[in-house]
Amino acid sequence: TKRCKGSGRIETHQTHIFAEARSQFAMETALRHAIEQRRLRLAYQPICDLATGAIASFEALARWTDVDGTEHSPVSFIPVAEESGLIVPLGRWAIDEAARTLADWDRQAGGHCGARLAVNLSAIQMQRDIVAPVVGDALRRHGLTGDRFSLELTESAIVSDPDRVAQTMHALKALGCKLAMDDFGTGYSNLAYLQSLPIDILKIDRSFVTGMLADRDKVAIVRAILSLAQALGMQTTAEGVETTELSQTLAALGCTNGQGYFYARPLESDAALAMLLASRPATSSAIAATR
Ligand code: C2E
Ligand code: MG
Ligand code: MG
Ligand code: MG
Numbered sequence: 001t002k003r004c005k006g007s008g009r010i011e012t013h014q015t016h017i018f019a020e021a022r023s024q025f026a027m028e029t030a031l032r033h034a035i036e037q038r039r040l041r042l043a044y045q046p047i048c049d050l051a052t053g054a055i056a057s058f059e060a061l062a063r064w065t066d067v068d069g070t071e072h073s074p075v076s077f078i079p080v081a082e083e084s085g086l087i088v089p090l091g092r093w094a095i096d097e098a099a100r101t102l103a104d105w106d107r108q109a110g111g112h113c114g115a116r117l118a119v120n121l122s123a124i125q126m127q128r129d130i131v132a133p134v135v136g137d138a139l140r141r142h143g144l145t146g147d148r149f150s151l152e153l154t155e156s157a158i159v160s161d162p163d164r165v166a167q168t169m170h171a172l173k174a175l176g177c178k179l180a181m182d183d184f185g186t187g188y189s190n191l192a193y194l195q196s197l198p199i200d201i202l203k204i205d206r207s208f209v210t211g212m213l214a215d216r217d218k219v220a221i222v223r224a225i226l227s228l229a230q231a232l233g234m235q236t237t238a239e240g241v242e243t244t245e246l247s248q249t250l251a252a253l254g255c256t257n258g259q260g261y262f263y264a265r266p267l268e269s270d271a272a273l274a275m276l277l278a279s280r281p282a283t284s285s286a287i288a289a290t291r
Helices: 007-036 074-084 087-109 123-128 131-141 155-160 162-174 216-231 244-252 269-279 284-290
Strands: 040-049 055-065 116-120 149-154 178-184 201-204 235-238
Touching: 007 074, 007 087, 040 087, 040 269, 055 074, 055 087, 055 269, 074 087, 074 123, 087 116, 087 123, 087 131, 087 149, 087 269, 116 178, 123 149, 123 155, 123 162, 131 149, 131 162, 149 155, 149 162, 155 162, 155 178, 162 178, 201 216, 216 235
Parallel strands: 055 116, 116 149, 149 178, 178 201, 201 235
Antiparallel strands: 040 055
16 A cells, blocks of 8 residues: 555554554553552542632542653543443542541541542443442441532433433432532533432533633523522532632622632642641531530
8 A cells, every 4th residue: 555645644544543542552551550559549629618718528539640650631541441441440449549538537637527528430430330339338448428428420421321320329319428410511411310310519510610701601601500500409519710700700600619720729638638627617626526
């Protein structure tokens, strides 16, 4: 084919596909080892009450520093984990690690540390694993009640296998966990699920929040999501809150919580606990002691 005119383009394209497949495979192998050798960790980003700034919870976000020092983004390794099936051990690890951290924070705080943790569940993980029993086991192993956990799922999970996901969601609610719809507004789902599934929180996708102060259309979408959530009795969390102005505007529009660089970037466990303890009102340790 090398002699044919114009075939260079095809060959280049194929070379590109092979290179991509090879790098996917290399990442899959490295990720498998990282999971086995327990080299993943979780970062914790506060989710704050927009009106008071008080920390309501933290979202646990997977982090992977490769042996050669490369920091891989979950935006690239979560899809690889999903395609390879590694999302099952990764997801189980994340649930257990989050519960372990929360129990550790409680110990260090001398009682209920005052926060809940949110863990992400992927659509493929929910198809391939029995997530609710995994969460139940982690809670039991670390001596936590279910109300300390929330689980974030996306609309794609609901679309992929509605019956199975509904069953998992009800089982998680029976454990006492809260359920959040992540990246709300970006999926291609039928809104009917909002009235049939036990969803507590809508997380407004960052794409509607970023730049909303200069974009009336985005404000209109945010308002619509907020009134939908209110009508259905759900709480709301805005993603991507990067400035004071955004936090104030969102609070004025009636959004409950905010998450974003204005409050903090995702933090290592120690830094997250320090931020939580520093932000607690002086009386809360006394309240915790009487619980
Ligand atoms: P997500 O669940 O929507 O998490 C929020 C993402 O937005 C995080 O990216 C966070 O660092 C980022 N973020 C938070 N505040 C701001 C802000 O003010 N500005 C900007 N520009 N970004 C902000 P991260 O940590 O890179 O995670 C990306 C995605 O990877 C997550 O999106 C989630 O879908 C997935 N992910 C991360 N950890 C896990 C995990 O343990 N399991 C699963 N299934 N997915 C995970
Ligand atoms: Mg999330
Ligand atoms: Mg999100
Ligand atoms: Mg997102």
